[in-house]
Amino acid sequence: MTTSAGDRSRTVLVIGAAGGMCRGINARIAQAGHQVICVDFDAAGAERAAAEIKAGGGDAVDFACDVSSAESVRQLGDSIRDSGLLVDVIVNAAGILDRRYLADHDDDSFDRAVQINLVGPFRVIQEFGPAMAERGWGRIINISSIAGVRGYPYPSYAATKAGLSNLGRSLVKDFRRTGVTVNSICPGVVDTPMVIDEVRRQVAEKVPTGQIITPEEIGALATFLISDDARNINGADLVVDGGATAFYELFD
Numbered sequence: 001m002t003t004s005a006g007d008r009s010r011t012v013l014v015i016g017a018a019g020g021m022c023r024g025i026n027a028r029i030a031q032a033g034h035q036v037i038c039v040d041f042d043a044a045g046a047e048r049a050a051a052e053i054k055a056g057g058g059d060a061v062d063f064a065c066d067v068s069s070a071e072s073v074r075q076l077g078d079s080i081r082d083s084g085l086l087v088d089v090i091v092n093a094a095g096i097l098d099r100r101y102l103a104d105h106d107d108d109s110f111d112r113a114v115q116i117n118l119v120g121p122f123r124v125i126q127e128f129g130p131a132m133a134e135r136g137w138g139r140i141i142n143i144s145s146i147a148g149v150r151g152y153p154y155p156s157y158a159a160t161k162a163g164l165s166n167l168g169r170s171l172v173k174d175f176r177r178t179g180v181t182v183n184s185i186c187p188g189v190v191d192t193p194m195v196i197d198e199v200r201r202q203v204a205e206k207v208p209t210g211q212i213i214t215p216e217e218i219g220a221l222a223t224f225l226i227s228d229d230a231r232n233i234n235g236a237d238l239v240v241d242g243g244a245t246a247f248y249e250l251f252d
């Protein structure tokens, strides 16, 4: 099957598929003719995401997985392989935003963010990346954040997203000459339930475009990265923030 862009139809593993941003990512990827494997900690949410894609005429299946558990990610790999599916693309979008400052963190809270936002994507790439490399084509797309590009008030989020971006750059070496690329999309404020009202007001005031980003805009970029035209985009942090990080005045 070919997609609307003339590229081949791919099988795309979306981790965090039940989330707000993934509604747009799932929709755009499915509309381009790709099959979506919807995965989330929230099993009912993953099922809903797949049902939504199918209702729109797309092809989707769903699985539950907790990326903070190595065992759960291994089980996901086994279940997907047992279903006869070959993953061509990974979209690592599972993440938590812990709005705690330094003094408010307890013994485990920082590590929870590390496990979900950073170690989780690493595990997923370890589970599915080598087979993509063996088949000679693949895309790894990590959903990082502008909080990983500049300093940000919540340290566990900023540190794990910066780690995720640099993980992507670093894995370029592991996947060199395999046909697999690794990139990060670093969104600014995207219109999802994760965003609090105060931040919405700041977007209108301070972001050069004055606009909150839609999940579909992020989905459109992810879909482009899956296309053959994107084969030389590799190791990049693709910032989509309406110009928010271009000027330091925006962080006063």
Ligand SMILES: NC(=O)c1ccc[n+]([C@@H]2O[C@H](COP(=O)([O-])OP(=O)(O)OC[C@H]3O[C@@H](n4cnc5c(N)ncnc54)[C@H](O)[C@@H]3O)[C@@H](O)[C@H]2O)c1
Binding pocket: 015, 016, 017, 018, 019, 020, 021, 022, 039, 040, 041, 042, 045, 065, 066, 067, 068, 092, 093, 094, 095, 096, 097, 116, 120, 143, 144, 145, 146, 186, 187, 188, 189, 190, 191, 192, 193, 194, 195
């Ligand atoms: N919303 C924004 O403005 C924004 C901006 C920049 C980056 N991001 C990043 O984009 C991604 C999606 O964000 P969102 O706004 O859709 O958030 P969201 O909370 O709506 O979605 C996150 C999804 O991840 C899943 N998840 C959480 N822990 C998990 C685990 N251990 N295993 C598997 N799945 C798990 C949740 O169940 C949820 O469905 C996140 O990585 C987030 O950090 C969001």
